[in-house]
Amino acid sequence: MHETSLGKLAAAVGGEMVEPSAAGVQVTEITHDSRQAVEGSLFCCVAGAQHDGHTFAAAAIEAGAAALLVERRLDLEAAQIVVPSVRASMGPAAATIFDHPWRRCRVVGVTGTAGKTSVTHALAAIGNACGSVCEVVGTLDGPRTTPEAPDLYRRLDAAARNGVDLAIVEVSSHALELGRVDGARFAAGVFTNLGHEHLDFHGSMEHYFAAKAKLFDGRSEVAVVNMADPWGRRLASMASAVARVHRWQPDDVSVASTYGLRGHWQGRPVRCSLLGRINAANVAGAAATACALGYESDDVARGISAIEPVRGRLWPVSTPADDVLVLVDFAHKPTALAATLSSARELAASGGEVWAVFGAGGDRDQSKRALMGQAADRHADLVVITSDNPRSEDPAEIAAVIASGAPRRHGPNDGLHIELDRARAIALAIDGASAGDVIVVAGKGHETMQIRGDCAVAFDDAKVSAELLSRRRERTR
16 A cells, blocks of 8 residues: 655645645545545545536545545535646546556557557567566456546556556547546557547547547657558657657568468567457557567567457357357447458358448447448448447437448348347348358447446347357257
């Protein structure tokens, strides 16, 4: 447990002490959730879109909080630090309370529209194979791709104290825009690519790019940038003023086989159990990052063999006993869906067809929906549009917009099916596929719940697909 004086915290965030005499109060924890306030914690009164944390300050004090981080002085008997923005100050405060864990453990941040999860896990596999102790923080761990700063820095502190020497963090554009990694320093920042996504939040591709670029504003010692992406080339030019730039490209891993990757990297033979050209690009990014961190190239090449498929990322749920290949993938944006379907095409048997089963999330970026339909129209032979997480929207209306992106397809005779029940949609593909076909069930990946209205109901693409495949095997015996 670390102890930090309130006076030191006020200096770290540039805040004003309401009662200077409280400068010696010791703080050992930090939270923005009053339900998690404990003895000795700093409660951060974040003013959000739906709730104002200032209204929960009294409850936090009653729970034992030692002090408050506020934007206005509250009429409470409590030590307080006043700052212009609690959200902007929360990261630096958490960094101070948890004693800057990146000074004790190298931290890598990976950002980009697609590939973050695969690159982080691939880098961890390489690092572990090279003798490091690695930990990954990202999409597969919790409700947010990147946790809020108190939760993230607490975890990094625990990792450093437990002997982890390389922590690899997925850093989302939301996290960068909302300050969730403010105050942190990264041994390397990695950029994978930039595609159409989150414009409901950022407003434009320029603003989306500007959010991603914050990871390379001086907080990353080295920038590991995909130069095959036009936004990456722009980013490399910008980052060169404040960081050492390590350049890479997806085809740095040359592919001889995409069914269980085999090929070459820096002239060295490499292989691993991943599928698809899209994963070769992820391996290239991870290998480039490992080199930028100082691992020897020979060790990195050997470490690639330790990389295994990530749940929900071009993840095969069929078995060798099946006559079709079913892949569950998280692709929920146009460029990712296109890349996944292109990889599926390479995995299909001669004469085999590619099926795309997917939808689009409700209450999210609507501008990408027709583009999703367009991607499926171009890269799949048969398209099954279904429900994703409709939330408060009408699934039929979402599906209709997706279908508008494929104007040449009008119905089953043109290879277009609309089945809003997701289980029946997957069944339509698995039951209708011919031997040698590849079926991509996209959009939810690792998720095991479907959000309809205000309810979250159990739904696992992999589990549903496996059950349907078992039924198919029984019928074909």
